[in-house]
Amino acid sequence: MMKTILHKADTRGHANHGWLNSYHSFSFAGYYNAERHNFGALRVLNDDTVAAGMGFGKHPHDNMEIVSIPLSGDLHHKDSTGRDEIIRQNDVQIMSAGSGIAHSETNANRDREVKFLQVWVYPKEKNIEPRYEQKNFAPENRQDKIVTVVAPDDANAVWINQDAWFSLGKLSEGLAANYQLHKEGNGVYVFVLNGTVTVNGQVLEARDGFGISETGSISITATTAADILLIEVPMQTQGE
Incomplete structure (x- = not known):
């Protein structure tokens, strides 16, 4: 029997620190x-929106x-391995923290805010x-397609240490699509970046x-x- 859980946008946790305005779908x-x-x-x-x-x-x-997906603007990533990168809109970045890593993420722009999603997934190993x-x-x-961007088994995506798949879709009004789960025992969390979609009969907004x-x-x-x-x-x- 299919199970569902709905998290409306206005029920998320919220913290506004001035420089950071953050909405949390989970604790x-x-x-x-x-x-x-x-x-x-x-x-x-x-x-997250960072000033x-x-x-x-x-x-x-x-x-x-840890997956970072800039929605607008640019992120500056530095970490304890010496890596120093700019992550731009339409990039998807993953950091497998593994045995331990330290990093910073700052707005690379001095003239505009950066908006990005940060997603944490428990590792497999x-x-x-x-x-x-x-x-x-x-x-x-990804126009009118659902494109895999994070996967454990797809050279076109960034690799994740988990049986997890992230996909992005840019859908025209009226487009219908089916998503097949990759592995038995998995579930899928749909997050609407903008617009309105109906998923298995449930109407979802931005x-x-x-x-x-x-x-x-x-569907x-x-x-x-x-x-x-x-x-x-x-x-x-x-888990933890």
């Missing part, structure tokens, strides 16, 4: 909701797969060597989240032109 920092700790292996989905020239100072992570990868996914290549499990496929119809992110993860996880 994070000062926001705690016992019923919204995770969706399977998906632990964090933060929708010009500001950002997160150097801080450590371990044993977490613990204490791997820390790893970093980023790739660009041009919007024209920044709504909808988790679906115990099914092999989902998506764009009620308006829409951009969506699909995060497919194992529902059984070792």
Whole structure:
């Protein structure tokens, strides 16, 4: 029997620190909701806006797969391996924190804010060597398609240390699409970046989240032109 959980945009946790305006789909920092700790292996989905020239100072992570997706503007990433990169709109970056890494993420622009999603997924294997990868996914290549951008088994995507697949879709009004889950026991969390879509009969608007499990496929119809992110993860996880 298919299971679903709906997280409307206005029910998310919210913290505005001035330089950082952040919405949390799951418990994070000062926001705690016992019923919204995770969706399977998906632990964090933060929708962040960072003021010009500001950002997160150097801080450590371990044993977490951390995906950053800039929605507008540019992010400056530096980490303890010596890596120094700019992550731009339409890039997808992943950092496998593994046995331990420290990084900073700041707004690379001094004249405008940067908006990005940060997503944390519990890893499949613990204490791997820390790893970093980023790739660009041009919007024209995902027009009216659902394109895999994070995967454990796809050379065109960035690699993740988990049986998890992230996909982005840019859908025209009226377009209908089916998404087949990659692995039995996985669920998929649909996050609407903009526009309105109907997923398995549920109407979703911008920044709504909808988790679906115990099914092999989902049906998506764009009620308006829409951009969506699909995060497919194992529902059984070792967790913390």
